Amino acid sequence: MGIHYxxxxxxxxxxxxxxxxxxxxxxxxxxxxxxxxxxxxxxxQEKILDASKPITLDFLTNPDKE
Numbered sequence: 832m833g834i835h836y837x838x839x840x841x842x843x844x845x846x847x848x849x850x851x852x853x854x855x856x857x858x859x860x861x862x863x864x865x866x867x868x869x870x871x872x873x874x875x876q877e878k879i880l881d882a883s884k885p886i887t888l889d890f891l892t893n894p895d896k897e
Contacts, residue, residue, distance in 0.1 A: 880886075
């Protein structure tokens with residue numbers, strides 16, 4: 832009969848542990864997703880032209896050359 836008394840007294844603690852575990856897992860997923868998106872944004876950043884430099888024919892024909 833002792834098991835019944837034990838179940839009710841520890842039910843709320845077990846539920847709180849479960850919720851904390853779930854929130855921790857979601858936070859890890861979110862951090863991983865944000866880190867992955869951050870690296871994508873850095874690599875796809877567009878090159879901005881410098882207004883002080885003149886645009887040459889070489890730049891127009893081969894924009895990858897620096």
